[in-house]
Amino acid sequence: MSSPRPTESTVRICSLYPDLLGTYGDGGNATVLAQRLRWRGIAVDLVSIDAGGSVPDSCDLYLVGGGEDGPQTRATEDLLASGALKRAADNGAVVFAVCAGMQILGERFPDMDGVDRTGLGLLDCVTVRVDRPRAVGELLTHDAVITSPDGDRRPLGTLTGFENHAGRTIPGASATTFGRVEIGEGNGDGSEGVINGSVVGTYLHGPALARNPALADELLRWIIGDAALTPIDDTDVGALRAERHAAARSHELAPRRSWRDRLRGS
Amino acid sequence: MTSARPSPAPSTPSPGAPPPLRARLAVTVGRSVATVSRALHLGSGSVIGGRAALVVDPRLLRDLTAGRDVVIVSATNGKTTTTRLIAAALAGDRPVVSNATGANMTAGIVAALGGAASDATAVLEVDERWVAGVLQATSAGTVVLLNLSRDQLDRTQEVRKLAEAWRTCLSATPPATVIANADDPLVVWAAQAAPSVIWVATGQDWRADAAGCPQCAGRISFTGAAWRCTDCDLARPEPSVSVEDAAIAIADDRVAIAMRLPGRVNIVNAAFALATATSLGVPTPIAVTGLESVEEVAGRYRVTSLAGRPVRLLLAKNPAGWHEAIELLADPPAPVVVAINARIADGHDPSWLWDVDFERLRSRFVVATGERRHDLAVRLRYADVEHATADTIDEALRVAMGRPEHTAGRPVDIAANYTAFQEYFERVGGSR
Numbered sequence: 001m002s003s004p005r006p007t008e009s010t011v012r013i014c015s016l017y018p019d020l021l022g023t024y025g026d027g028g029n030a031t032v033l034a035q036r037l038r039w040r041g042i043a044v045d046l047v048s049i050d051a052g053g054s055v056p057d058s059c060d061l062y063l064v065g066g067g068e069d070g071p072q073t074r075a076t077e078d079l080l081a082s083g084a085l086k087r088a089a090d091n092g093a094v095v096f097a098v099c100a101g102m103q104i105l106g107e108r109f110p111d112m113d114g115v116d117r118t119g120l121g122l123l124d125c126v127t128v129r130v131d132r133p134r135a136v137g138e139l140l141t142h143d144a145v146i147t148s149p150d151g152d153r154r155p156l157g158t159l160t161g162f163e164n165h166a167g168r169t170i171p172g173a174s175a176t177t178f179g180r181v182e183i184g185e186g187n188g189d190g191s192e193g194v195i196n197g198s199v200v201g202t203y204l205h206g207p208a209l210a211r212n213p214a215l216a217d218e219l220l221r222w223i224i225g226d227a228a229l230t231p232i233d234d235t236d237v238g239a240l241r242a243e244r245h246a247a248a249r250s251h252e253l254a255p256r257r258s259w260r261d262r263l264r265g266s
Numbered sequence: 267m268t269s270a271r272p273s274p275a276p277s278t279p280s281p282g283a284p285p286p287l288r289a290r291l292a293v294t295v296g297r298s299v300a301t302v303s304r305a306l307h308l309g310s311g312s313v314i315g316g317r318a319a320l321v322v323d324p325r326l327l328r329d330l331t332a333g334r335d336v337v338i339v340s341a342t343n344g345k346t347t348t349t350r351l352i353a354a355a356l357a358g359d360r361p362v363v364s365n366a367t368g369a370n371m372t373a374g375i376v377a378a379l380g381g382a383a384s385d386a387t388a389v390l391e392v393d394e395r396w397v398a399g400v401l402q403a404t405s406a407g408t409v410v411l412l413n414l415s416r417d418q419l420d421r422t423q424e425v426r427k428l429a430e431a432w433r434t435c436l437s438a439t440p441p442a443t444v445i446a447n448a449d450d451p452l453v454v455w456a457a458q459a460a461p462s463v464i465w466v467a468t469g470q471d472w473r474a475d476a477a478g479c480p481q482c483a484g485r486i487s488f489t490g491a492a493w494r495c496t497d498c499d500l501a502r503p504e505p506s507v508s509v510e511d512a513a514i515a516i517a518d519d520r521v522a523i524a525m526r527l528p529g530r531v532n533i534v535n536a537a538f539a540l541a542t543a544t545s546l547g548v549p550t551p552i553a554v555t556g557l558e559s560v561e562e563v564a565g566r567y568r569v570t571s572l573a574g575r576p577v578r579l580l581l582a583k584n585p586a587g588w589h590e591a592i593e594l595l596a597d598p599p600a601p602v603v604v605a606i607n608a609r610i611a612d613g614h615d616p617s618w619l620w621d622v623d624f625e626r627l628r629s630r631f632v633v634a635t636g637e638r639r640h641d642l643a644v645r646l647r648y649a650d651v652e653h654a655t656a657d658t659i660d661e662a663l664r665v666a667m668g669r670p671e672h673t674a675g676r677p678v679d680i681a682a683n684y685t686a687f688q689e690y691f692e693r694v695g696g697s698r
Contacts (some may be wrong), residue, residue: 019477019485023416028620028648035648050475052496068424071478072486137614162615207615210644236647239655240640253559 010043011223014059018087019050020075021101024164026065028207029096031058032216033061052077055084056084059093060223065204066099068167069112077102091121092149094222095199098105099165102194102201103127110167123201124172125187125194131170132188133194138248139163139184139204140215141192146218147176148187149198159192160244161204169203178202183248198222211244285384287568293330293380296372299376308383311483312365315344316373317455319380327372330379331404335387337542338404338441340397340432341412342425344535345370347527348412349391350563351539353512354556359387359548370398372403393515394428398435404490407442409460410538413468414452415475415586416618425452426480432456445541448505451493455480455500464541468534472586474621507541514540516550523554525559531590563692567594569677572661572694575667576677577603579690583612583683585621595679597627598670602679603662605686607635612684616641624649629667632634635662659690 014021015030016052034044051057051074062085062219079085082095089095103109109127134150143228144156159178172176178193186192186203193202199220202208209216213234221229286292294533296319303311305549307573320326339349351363363382365375370391392400394414394546401409407491411432414425429452436444446457448465457463473659476493479486484497485522492502508515508528513522514537521540527533562568569578582591595602608616616638624645630652634642639655646653656662659680665676682690 019474022474022621024615027615028617028645031620031648035650068478070426074478111493133622162617164615205622206615210620210648236640236643240644243640 005042005263010045011037011061011220012045012047012056012059013061013063014047014056015051015063015065016046016055016257017071017075017078018053018065019067019069020071021069023065023206024205026063026101026257028156029098029216032207032209032213033063033220034217036213036220036232037224039232040055040228042228043223046167048066051078055079055082057087057091058082059088059221061094064087064095064097064101064105066101068100069116072104072109073111073117074148076109076117076119080102080118086120086122089197089199092198095122095208095220097199097201097217098122099163099203099205102218103165103167103169103202105201106169106194106198122199123194123196124175125169125201126172127169129166130188133176134164134166134205135168135185136164136246137162137184139186139192140182140245140248141178141180141186142182144215146200146215147195147219149221149222154218156212156218158241158245159202159204159215160211161208162206163203163205164205165203165213169201170248183251187264210239238263267507276458277452285332286580288323288327288603291330292326292376293318294648295322296377296380298526300379312367312369312377313371313373316369316375316377317351319376319435320373325403326376327400327403329330330376330382331388335383335408336406337389337408337410337546338392338397338400338406339390339410340392340394342394342415342584342592343416344412345391345394345565347563348410348538349389350537351532351557351560352410352542353389353559355539355543355553356389356466356487356546356556358546358552358556359543361383363387363391364389365391367431370640371542372492375400384670395431398431398438401441405439405441408445409436409441410542411444411446411453411457412535413447413450413470413472413537413586414456416582416621417471417503417584417586417613425475426478427615429453429456429480433459436460437651438669443545445538445545448503449491449493449523451486451495451500452477452480458503463492463503464545465503465505466534466537466541468537469530470534471508472589474585475627502545507537510536516541516544519550521554524558526538526558527535527563527567529590529594531593536562539555552607565687565694565696570694572680572690573663575663575693576675577663577690578677578679579687579694580679581684582681585618588622588681591681592623592626595681596676599631599668600673600679601631601669601671601677602627602681603633603635603656603666604642604657605659605662605680605690606634606638606642607636607683607684607685608641622676627651631666633662633665659693 105122106125139160144159177191296315299318300315361566363386365378433456444460449470479495482498
């Protein structure tokens, strides 16, 4: 892990291939991180690299989104060819990847034809196809913990979000996870997420950091240090988290269907 | 879906002939069920009535469209409005039947057709997942394809698969004419499978769903109005219809048009409608008169009264739809109400809110309501948009109208996604 930087310097955040990996609000993670820095008076440089573009290896934080099978394979080929993400991660840059993004950072994953593809090897995990339905719905991991690059185990409270994936991911011996899933599938073996050093993957898809400000701030802490993490008004997200926890725990997959809805079959 | 059932060999009735006895019986049953449904205040009854009719005659859609001119309209966004505009453009020239309420799967379509004169042209809005089934059952001569973008992905999975299904059915049951968006790579790839296509330049600048080439998994490169795949031959076709400020250029004609529906998006929808009407032989002046007469579409755009307050309802249900809808809102700093649900018909996951450029609402106050108002409030918070949440639409309107930026007597715009819109529309006297 690189040492915490002085707060006056600009934090550089790179969104990787939003045109390929941005199916479902994934850009929200860049928005959340950038705003949480700006609200604390820290300058942000947001870089967005479309497929085919040259990936910088000097950013502080990289975001890899979710996507459909074809674009996922294409993104992997480009990232392997470029080598920049691996160089950056090896130098301690933070990488946060959701859903298909987590799958391609692992050792291997199945492509649209079910053929195994080599991943970037930044996460110690393999993704496999299973003979089970897609995992779609609320995903809740209570008492979640993240192991920081320094090896500290840091509590994150409850992780909440939505998952939508066909593959399942098996974490390897060197990886840690966020903990045990309470509701939903997560990795598929009862755990959720894969963490190796400063590289973090999750099956919470899309704007995962919007509902989980503790995780967003932990990633930022790895870059700007404890002292810069001044408090932020999270009233709105607190109301959302409370509402979503209750909904997930009442197994709301089909929200509030009235008897009229049922008769209409809508 | 009817096509899943084994069916006898299709008969070939003469044009204008009445439908077979079984079909007529099915229609009667369907109407009776719909009447009961309405009497119990369950809505218009069209869907449940249509389902009952399909139990009596699973081939009903085929029977009710045999011998008719059929136009199918599908898209992610704009299909209800464009269906309405096509019906209006044709109506001065011939009898028309249409599923005007937006009930756009087989049950809703047969319910709409049940009462139609046998020589009426059927203008059918079709859910984008049902195009293959309806095209196969009706052998429609005209198919209008507006756009495809992400919508309810937790349910429909991938937009490319929708485009592939369109492509497959257009080559299996080729319509005489396809009218399609030249600026949407997914639509172009699908429509190219048809033998004859009228391409419409829409100037669509929502490109977030089209970056990956649907044909080869290469990448689409956009340069000004043009686009092409970097790896294969998929490229923007030469359009023969295009849109100007208050005019539609079609073939060598420039047709001035004064739409009552707001926004550029509705001139684009009118261009599809005009191209459809002229391809069916309707004289241009008659079609234009029809297009200019439309002032609301299934509750959208209409100023009405909700909870005793003047409001205008707008439907915006996904990022591409919002991209257009923000243009249609009353000028800032007028406060607006935004309502978000996440029921089955909306998709259970409102993550798409993060794909909407809500930063464009910074110059106004937004009241967030609907069942997922807290998701919206968090999005607005990160967009630095001043906002409040309200548990009910009545409270939301009270808050919006109490704002100093609100002009007394002016309607408040309510932009709602699908089921929220339907709920408010029912309250102002519309039906599903």
